[in-house]
Amino acid sequence: MSSASKSHVPLVILGAGVIGLTIAYLAACDSDVVFDITIIARDMPGDWGSQAWGANWSPMPLGATDERVRRWEKTTFDRLWEMAPSGLVKRLPSRMFSETDEILSSLWWKDLVRDFRLLSDSEIPTPYKVGITFNTVCVNPWEYLSWFRSELESRGVTFRRQYVTSLDEVKHFVGKNGLLVNATSLGSRSLIGVEDTALFPIRGQSIIVESNNLQEFISARSGANLSEHVTSIIPRPGLIQTNTALLNGTYQIGNWDTSLDMFGCERDI
Structure with a gap:
């Protein structure tokens, strides 16, 4: 089935860090589903203030007990x-x-x-x-995330800079049949509709x-x-x-x- 004949599924991703961009990239490369992908975030690839970290791979403690x-x-x-x-x-x-x-x-x-x-x-x-x-x-986060953005934009992914405080603010982007992925990391603690206080x-x-x-x-x-x-x-x-x-x-x-x-x-x- 060609991409033109497949139904397009709205996919909205909150957060433009490494997790959000990786999810977007995998979705954009999916051969079975055609996603219309929008990434909404306060901080974008190329913003220096949020990307001055390592970043080397380090193991997470949960891997010791969780097979997934x-x-x-x-x-x-x-x-x-x-x-x-x-x-x-x-x-x-x-x-x-x-x-x-x-x-x-x-x-x-x-x-x-x-x-x-x-x-x-x-x-x-x-x-x-x-x-x-x-x-x-x-x-190098500055280069790695910027590369991700370039790759995603070449695949038709839309980036929207917006400070989101509640999931209700992005409902109209998702629509009735779309998917919403929360990749806001620590921001999930105060994001209304998530409010994950374990973070x-x-x-x-x-x-x-x-x-x-x-x-x-x-x-x-x-x-x-x-x-x-x-x-x-x-x-x-x-x-x-x-x-x-x-x-x-x-x-x-x-x-x-x-x-x-x-x-x-x-x-x-």
């Missing part, structure tokens, strides 16, 4: 690994250090990444107790620097809890922004503060 999440993680990792020749994804040798051995209880993902192994005592610097190494992947922020504070020869992701965790204090160095790929890395030293669960803490930068990074 584990499959999603494997599919995502394998696809990103395959995209490395495009220049949009970087394969990263990685080392992670911890002051406690708690990290050893959460290695459900060791067969998902490439070349995983425990580091020997001689490879672990003071004051850390445990170390692991593996190969993961990283993207919470994790405050990060990062800086992007030039790095001509840095090719390894390094993460060091201190404190009794692994999420208490995480310092990381993440080299990023780039077709336009070449030779950059992201430095991060803040991982504050439940902190809504978005202001810059200069003292925190000096202390953590």
Whole structure:
């Protein structure tokens, strides 16, 4: 059946982050259904303020207990690994250090990444107790999301900048037979019609620097809890922004503060 003879299904996606754009891309490439896709978001690809993160692949704790999440993680990792020749994804040798051995209880993902192994005592610097190494992947959000937008627009996807506070505001875009996908992430907490109060922020504070020869992701965790204090160095790929890395030293669960803490930068990074 040709696309001209297929019925068109309205698909509205709230949110233009990596999840929203990935959903739109998969829908736009679907050979069985013709979607009329509209992406509605406050922040768009190319907006600097919301895209100054890593972003390297890291395992989600839920993958240890939820088989569905584990499959999603494997599919995502394998696809990103395959995209490395495009220049949009970087394969990263990685080392992670911890002051406690708690990290050893959460290695459900060791067969998902490439070349995983425990580091020997001689490879672990003071004051850390445990170390692991593996190969993961990283993207440059500014370039990766902008590439997504270009690909989607070439497939007829419409982007609409709008700050949505309630699902009722987008009903007329969806219509009677359309589909609505919520990909607003933390915004779902206050989005009327969703109001998912189980969501919470994790405050990060990062800086992007030039790095001509840095090719390894390094993460060091201190404190009794692994999420208490995480310092990381993440080299990023780039077709336009070449030779950059992201430095991060803040991982504050439940902190809504978005202001810059200069003292925190000096202390953590």
